[in-house]
Amino acid sequence: MVTLADVAQHAGVSASTVSYVLSGKRSISASTRERVERSIAHLGYHPNAGARALASSRSNIIALMIPLRTDMYVPVMMEIAIAVATTARSHGYDVLLLTGEEGPAAVRRIEGSALADAMILMDVELDDDRLPLLREAARPGVLVGLPADPSGLSCVDLDFEAAGALCAEHLAGLGHREIAVIGEAAAVYERHTGFAERTLSGLRERCRELGVRLLHRPCEGSYASVAATLARVHDERPGTTAFVVQNEAATDPLLALLRQQGRAVPEDVSVMAICPEQVAAHASVPLTSVAVPAQRMGRHAVERVVAKLRGQAGDGVVLLEPELTVRESTGPRPAPAPD
Amino acid sequence: MVTLADVAQHAGVSASTVSYVLSGKRSISASTRERVERSIAHLGYHPNAGARALASSRSNIIALMIPLRTDMYVPVMMEIAIAVATTARSHGYDVLLLTGEEGPAAVRRIEGSALADAMILMDVELDDDRLPLLREAARPGVLVGLPADPSGLSCVDLDFEAAGALCAEHLAGLGHREIAVIGEAAAVYERHTGFAERTLSGLRERCRELGVRLLHRPCEGSYASVAATLARVHDERPGTTAFVVQNEAATDPLLALLRQQGRAVPEDVSVMAICPEQVAAHASVPLTSVAVPAQRMGRHAVERVVAKLRGQAGDGVVLLEPELTVRESTGPRPAPAPD
DNA sequence: CTGAAAGCGCTAACAG
């Protein structure tokens, strides 16, 4: 194994000089720097991570806790995780992958062992039991998601209220007066993950302002349950001309069912979704949608945590602005059927 | 920060004793052990990861390289990654998440910096440029996937040939004589990722043995392209009574199209898939399928790599046996339409 | 069964 001492000897300088060439923490004459760099390349030197961490008490690792249950929003999680990993690398950090399994113990473990310099928690719940620990922790942390009480914490999330409002505006702008929301599974609302409720409240408020009638129904992901929900909406609000879907698994069944019923999208009925771009773009009818900006969220979380490590940022909530992409699934309200 | 020395002092023993209590590498009297453990709990001691890595030259970290392009098989990747993380934890290892972005350089970096004790590479391509480095590396590695030349490497993968054969047998057993395969996008075959070809060859061989006609058509994930492929199959082999789908994105469109054409599944036509359980179980008609055993693959990869770290395992390819789950999408061949 | 002590490879004062 090639050590810093080997490099120093080869370059005919002291160990500290090599160290400083690497860290740039003090000025080095061009000639020495060059000699050292040549030696490093020649010997194929890589600094030892453990030694570095011990001496500097910084590991250059960011811990990322992802949820264990993989039943929801998997591609989004994955996209965030990948964005976190690549952004972290571009800032000189590696990423340690932790699953929710360990729960709060993981926070303690990371903190105690100094394995990571900071942590990013995904899929935070409204009342997450890792939060008290995180507030006390010496190391900075950033949440992806928004808990009930974000005080003393840094959070990044999509502005779901704004996303809801955006949907309402888009459909109202097309003339729709009765909208139905196909929501997440009831369990999601009961678990109070927050985002679903926030979307709904944005939607409700803006609909009220715009004088649009809104109906909300939670829905499981299965084909059968989408069918049941659709039937129910049809019974309760036959005048519904537009759907907002916030349920990744429900979009395809919904489109299939409408097609089956001979209701053309968007001529007879408009459909829009709050979902990952991929899902929206690849649906059987490309969906007008508000995207969950997974990459931006991951990138932002890392940048935030890195800034905090440098003492350049404090706590606070950052809500990313939603963006609406108009595709082929929404159109003007059809003329009311003549009696 | 609580150090080992603090614990030693509190317990009235030497540092090495504490260390040995922790590692169990030499016998300790019950009374000292108890005292030490009490002190550890009392002080809330956690060993410092960097110091440990430096002194022992083992980091207790396994690096996991996941592919950067997330266009394919995302839930499977995620499931493998999570299985890797949880299994690793249960063996005392943490997982470092690397993306494919760095390419071969990542292998060198991990190796050089001693950041991880071993690595697991996902989504290996037939002729992957990280493989030569991995063969020379001092640290053990395990591939998830099967490259063209697995010599000198450890690999874990699904036995896709057997999976193909299993499909052929199942359908032949139900009396089907003409089968069509809806395959992955042409790009997947061109990239020679291996698994698609292997499935096909298993399918072909067993079909030949069983006297079943087989037609294979690659297919993009979009609704339109599934429609086109289906039409083409119908033209070329009107007698086709069963489909094997190896393309996560094609299953739902296929079922929707068949429904639209008034062909009932499984009464008029059988459909089976090689895909994750979730996809199969939640399809609009629950699909008879051969699963990609993501969890098993992740777990196996970790166990393999841990065994190698202990010098208890060598190179070689392990192909996991596929399992067929019969659901509602396959049935006996319909009686040939009377002329 | 337990202690003492020598590093592991690097960083960061402290000196010049």
Added chain:
DNA sequence: CTGTTAGCGCTTTCAG
């Protein structure tokens, strides 16, 4: 601009 040196916290011989 560069060198000397004292640790960082832990593991692991070597002694007893």
